[in-house]
Amino acid sequence: MTLLKVENLVKHFPVRINFVKALFTRERKKVHAVNGVSFEIEEGQTLGLVGESGSGKTTTGRLILKLEEPTAGRIFFAGKEITSLGAEEMRRLRREMQIIFQDPLASLNPYMRIGEAVRHPLVIHSIGENKRRQREMVIEMLERVNLRPAEEFYNRFPRQISGGQRQRVVIARALITRPKFVVADEAVAMLDVSVRSQLLKLMMDLKHEFNLTYLFITHDLATTKYICDRIAVMYLGRIVEEGSFKDIYTDPKHPYTRALISAVPEPDPKAGEKKKKLIPAGEVPNPIDPPSGCPFHPRCPYAKEVCKTAPPKLKELESGRRVACYLYS
Amino acid sequence: METQVEVRFLSAGIGRVLRKFFRSGSGKMAFVGAVILIVFLLAALFADQIAPYDPTVRSGRTFQPPSSKHIFGTDNLGRDMFSRVLHGAKIALLIAFMAVLIAAAIGIPLGLLSGYIGGPLDRILTLIMDAVYSFPGLILAIAVAAVLGTGVTNIAVSIAVVYAPTYFRVIRNQVASIKSELYVEAARAIGARNWTILFRYVLPNVLPSVVVVLSMNLADAIMTEAGLSFLGLGIAPPTPDWGYDLSNGQRFILMNDWWMIMFPGLAIIVLVLGFSLFSEGLNEYLNPNVGERE
Amino acid sequence: MSAGKDVVCRMENFRVYYMTFDGPVKAVDGVSMEVYKEETVGLVGESGCGKSTLGSALLKILPRTARMEGRVYLEGEDLIPKSEKEMQKLRGAKISMIFQDPMTSLNPIMKVKDHFIETIKTHKPEVSEDQALEMASKALAEVGISESRLNDYPFQFSGGMRQRMMIALSIVLRPTLVIADEPTTSLDVIVQAQILQLMKEIQSHIRSSMILITHDLGVVAEMAHRIGVMYAGHLVELAPRDTIYYKPLHPYTQALLESVPNTDINDMELSYIDGYPPSLLNIGEGCRFVDRCPKTMKVCRDRTPPDVEIKEDHMVKCWLYADNVGEVERS
Known part of the structure; x- marks a missing residue:
């Protein structure tokens, strides 16, 4: 069953310009953060959304949770369209859809004890008969994410624990209402290698235990392989390629995906020396002024005339394998 | 597994805080300030018991320089200056606290709403508050006091009008920046209502700066109150009041009666200094982002 | 690849402590190593292991609360006793630094x-x-x-x-030693690849030595000739690159390498190190990895392991490889 479906999602942010400039120009510039993104996630699956900074992957995650209003497009959750949902209905739905942010310290209120932070969703959604029952549920959850002894962690403040422990708190807070769907926005990116793997393992275990569906947003291709069933690669607000994680790893089609994979430094010198490097020149263009046509064409080694005309459509090559590139049409 | 687990007792926690407090320079500052404040507070509370004479009636000869009988001397009506300074502390602190509380009661909620809701409401409120703020404090207080007339409450209100915009501005700006913090967004993501976010996520994070502004404002309020009384817009005589005594004493300055202005003046200076030291130390303690490594 | 054996920089029992009210934070504790001419030494470790402190300490650009002890020779000159004025003459000319975020280090x-x-x-x-x-x-x-x-x-x-x-x-003044502190951490992966390529070219062009500080085991694999692994202020292992990757000896190095994700899809095992690094405040004797190590012995808790020379250029700071531990103490 499809749990989440996104159709042609668009988000433009107005660009702030100074007062004097505003007097003299009529044109209002916009950041094209997300430019027509469509995908589906099956229940119980994990979709990895991979891209560099400015690719629009984070904005996509925020749009799905309606933390940001989309400029255009439609979002379906569990078969129901939620794009036009009112504030109160959306608020109630948040019990089912959660997010884990990148920076655990910033996403916890510094003046709220850990236990209270995890209990708060229960209070908001009136889960658990009384405070004592809620407390029990929190303790249970803290223990589940390996914050032991939970009683002791309950009364600590976020500053008093380590980065990895904080992210465990954030995960506990996100999962305490037993959501169906979780957006993990660079959830392990800020953590150290050894702790990062701990957290990845925890997220995988919790996925099976709570039957979760993840949207796993990351810039780091290497972490996707453990947790993602499918991967969508984003570049300048568009999905350029989508496929099973195996397809993307072993047979990347889009020139950008190939570049991305080849650029990952291998923690294995011999493998690294064997790997072919296909590093395009230049950097990601400014999303205020994206290139015409295919967004990757100025850096693409295979760029043809047609690439400058219009952005290529995301085409299904075979079942579950989509590429947006003129090389494949 | 966990390496930093330690049991915390309340007393140990307090001890830790105190230790940190005293070891830093700001701690000493705050400590000196606190001692001054406590002395004045005690003087105000027990003025009736400590004062040797009734401050409003004649207790000896006029224009007496300090002596063992009248340690601060007497004024032009033969009233004991020491008793007047003691009782003056009561009035000064009472008005200052009232004024600051009224100002905070107006400024803080408006600042919270303005910063959190934003948009046209924010613009209008900011405009009004900025307009009030742009008046020189004492002049504004004089104008309001002239309309309202004398009396403790009226004076407190006229001073509060001057300081309400300070709270508003501090709170509004803080809220506006906290609003974009990730933990506020996280609160939205777990489905918190706006009121919940405002009171459980935003307010606790602005309170430390409120405490600092509060104690700084007290110093200002003391001076403004003294200024009003000096100009005859304060408490009606014969109630003892430092500002009034100062203006009363300066009429006789040519007669070399220095004690009549020195002691009320000194009282104002020391009390203001006490508040300033305390608030400055508090500020550094509550916002310790300078020079500390994690 | 053929690095000469002329020593450019030598550290002997180098220690950097941050003094706090509660006691010293032993950020770098007893590091001894050499940097040869024209080589790149990668310094890897997790945050808080002291690698960045070590880098900044070599330029003596630490906050005032830091105390430095031991010996640091740059081309034979001891840097520790040098005054701020003397250091200013060296910085930029003989020893220079590339920071993680250039914006904060440029006016x-x-x-x-x-x-x-x-x-x-x-x-x-x-x-x-x-x-x-x-x-x-x-x-x-x-x-x-x-x-x-x-x-x-x-x-x-x-x-x-x-x-x-x-x-x-x-590099404009052709320094003998460049310290690169997480030079590509804030960059996207494609730009990172460009910069790493550039750094390699530049280094062989100007023939300087480099200490590359990073948390990314992929980056050092591409860049470094030798690699030093740091953990909680100790340099726990120092060896040529391939030795570190294929024959690591220290339990921490082994565990760290196993927990790093790679892009090889045949290798789907995700292992991790349980627990967290210790606090460095007032930390005493003993191996600092002891609480997370699968091979902990009694001696590990009581005494700091010595720097054991396995081969000429392979050092490991671990009791497992020290011959002078009696069987009794091991158990």
Whole structure:
């Protein structure tokens, strides 16, 4: 069953310009953060959304949770369209859809004890008969994410624990209402290698235990392989390629995906020396002024005339394998 | 597994805080300030018991320089200056606290709403508050006091009008920046209502700066109150009041009666200094982002 | 690859402690190592292991609360007793630094060319402004920036260009030792690959030595000749690159390498190290990995392991490899 479906999602942010400039120009510039993104996630699956900074992957995650209003497009959750949902209905739905942010310290209120932070969703959604029952549920959850002894962690403040422990708190807070769907926005990116793997393992275990569906947003291709069933690669607000994680790893089609994979430094010198490097020149263009046509064409080694005309459509090559590139049409 | 687990007792926690407090320079500052404040507070509370004479009636000869009988001397009506300074502390602190509380009661909620809701409401409120703020404090207080007339409450209100915009501005700006913090967004993501976010996520994070502004404002309020009384817009005589005594004493300055202005003046200076030291130390303690490594 | 054996920098029992009210934070504790001419030494470790402190300590640009002890020789000169004035003469000329975020280390209101002129003039007052500009445009050309950008301000550069400029600035005077502290951490992966490539070229071109500080085991695999692994202030293992990756001896190095994700899809095992690094505040004797180590012995808790020389260029700080531990103490 499809749990989440996104159709042609668009988000433009107005660009702030100074007062004097505003007097003299009529044109209002916009950041094209997300430019027509469509995908589906099956229940119980994990979709990895991979891209560099400015690719629009984070904005996509925020749009799905309606933390940001989309400029255009439609979002379906569990078969129901939620794009036009009112504030109160959306608020109630948040019990089912959660997010884990990148920076655990910033996403916890510094003046709220850990236990209270995890209990708060229960209070908001009136889960658990009384405070004592809620407390029990929190303790249970803290223990589940390996914050032991939970009683002791309950009364600590976020500053008093380590980065990895904080992210465990954030995960506990996100999962305490037993959501169906979780957006993990660079959830392990800020953590150290050894702790990062701990957290990845925890997220995988919790996925099976709570039957979760993840949207796993990351810039780091290497972490996707453990947790993602499918991967969508984003570049300048568009999905350029989508496929099973195996397809993307072993047979990347889009020139950008190939570049991305080849650029990952291998923690294995011999493998690294064997790997072919296909590093395009230049950097990601400014999303205020994206290139015409295919967004990757100025850096693409295979760029043809047609690439400058219009952005290529995301085409299904075979079942579950989509590429947006003129090389494949 | 966990390496930093330690049991915390309340007393140990307090001890830790105190230790940190005293070891830093700001701690000493705050400590000196606190001692001054406590002395004045005690003087105000027990003025009736400590004062040797009734401050409003004649207790000896006029224009007496300090002596063992009248340690601060007497004024032009033969009233004991020491008793007047003691009782003056009561009035000064009472008005200052009232004024600051009224100002905070107006400024803080408006600042919270303005910063959190934003948009046209924010613009209008900011405009009004900025307009009030742009008046020189004492002049504004004089104008309001002239309309309202004398009396403790009226004076407190006229001073509060001057300081309400300070709270508003501090709170509004803080809220506006906290609003974009990730933990506020996280609160939205777990489905918190706006009121919940405002009171459980935003307010606790602005309170430390409120405490600092509060104690700084007290110093200002003391001076403004003294200024009003000096100009005859304060408490009606014969109630003892430092500002009034100062203006009363300066009429006789040519007669070399220095004690009549020195002691009320000194009282104002020391009390203001006490508040300033305390608030400055508090500020550094509550916002310790300078020079500390994690 | 053929690094000579001339020693450029030598640290002997180097310690950096941050003094706090509650006691010293032993950020770097007893590090001894050498950096040879024209080689790159990678210094890897997790946050808080002391690798960045070590890098900054070599330039003596630490906060005032830091105390440095031991010996640090740069081309035979001990840096520890040197005054701030003497250090200023060395910084930029003999030893220079590439930071993670160039924006915070560049003055935003100074043009690119002024940064160069200032650096050059400080060390070579005899150079005229024109000559300095020429040196600057040459250095910029080496990193792939056209000299027309000399008149721009740093904020007009993209992240990758800014890092290129930072590199140009750090090599304009041809230092003998470049310290690169997480030079690509804030960059996207494709730009990172560009910068790493550039750093390799530049280094072989100007023939300097480099200490590359990073948390990324992929980056050091590509860049370093030798690798030092740091954990909680200790240098726990130091060996040539391939030895570290294929024959690591220290339990921490082994566990760290196993927990790093790679892009090989046949290797789907995700292992991790349980627990967290210890607090370095007032930390005493003993191995610092002891609580997370699968091979902990009694001696590990009581005494800090010695730097054991396995081979000529393979050091490991671990009791497992020390011969002088009695069987009784091991159990």
